[in-house]
Amino acid sequence: MNGLIFFVSIWANLRIYTAAMGFQKKFTVLLCVCVALREIIRVQKLGKNHGGYHGQTIDIRAVLHDVKAAAQAHGWASEMFYKTGDLELLALHRKPEARSQKPEAGIYISTGIHGDEPAGPLAALKLIQENNWPPGTELWLLPCLNPSGFVLNSRESADGRDLNRDYRHLETAEVAAHIRWLERQANFDVTFCLHEDWESHGFYIYELNPDHRPSLAAKMIEAVARVCPIDLSPVIEGREAKGGIINPNLDPASRPQWPEAFWLVQYKTRRSYTLEAPSDFPLATRVNALVAGVNAALKS
Ligand SMILES: [Zn+2]
Secondary structure (H helix, E strand, C coil), rough: HHHHHHHHHHHHHHHHHCCCCCCHHHHHHHHHHHHHHHHHHHHHCCCCCCCCCCCCCCCHHHHHHHHHHHHHHHCCCEEEEEEECCCCEEEEECCCCCCCCCCEEEEEEEECCCCCCHHHHHHHHHHHHHCCCCCEEEEEEEEEEEEEEEECCCCCCCHHHHHHHHCCCCCHHHHHHHHHHHHHCCCEEEEEEEEEECCCCCCCEECCCCCCCCCCCCHCCCCCCCCCCEEECCCCEEEECEEHHHHHCHHHCCCCCCCCCHHHHHHHHCEEEEEECCCCCCCCHHHHHHHHHHHHHHHH
């Protein structure tokens, strides 16, 4: 209803504003308003998510097929570190293409640990296809940590486990295999875990930066704001937030269950970002938000 009042009010105001104009000027004004409205509509909430994610889904087998093809075309090595049925957990790795003046940076990106968050694997695919990485970066990219969940459009794996709560006790085969793979890798300068939140009003970030190294969060928010609304709520998911950034009080010992980012910051990195796209917005907006966030961080 609010939308109807909004459009009627715009229409009434336009009629008054353009009443004395010639046809050409009137047409130009209307065209500009239509373009502006299209942009507003594009990033409006869809209102589909009630009690969970009810938006667009993906064929994870097809997405991973495209990921593999794009990775091969752009010089990535691919390793399957776990398989359940025909569903593979893949790790992609690419060494720096060229030596640069800057010291080499090790970047880790993972996604698809929740099977009802399709923007993550699609963002991974887009990042690989765009191939727009800064020189001097060594890259590790895990495009889907929970393929069986995607088949069911379920947050949990096919066994009903939330894999992103299993990084302390390693009870699931998927997470145990992921940890075995991680333990064979070098340390990372920064890690990105790409997620979605079906309840959120906009994009936001969890930052784990216990040594207070230069933060990438504000640059990411600034870039994402150009393509997707930011959740500016003072409290998000029960935690204090500022400008779309949450800095959780990091005391893993006090937490009985660990998400992936906790394990990473304990054993592999000292800077970890979890990006949360708002999944009640159009899928393309969420993919663009995750891609823009990663790109902004890597270029800073
Ligand atoms: Zn998630």
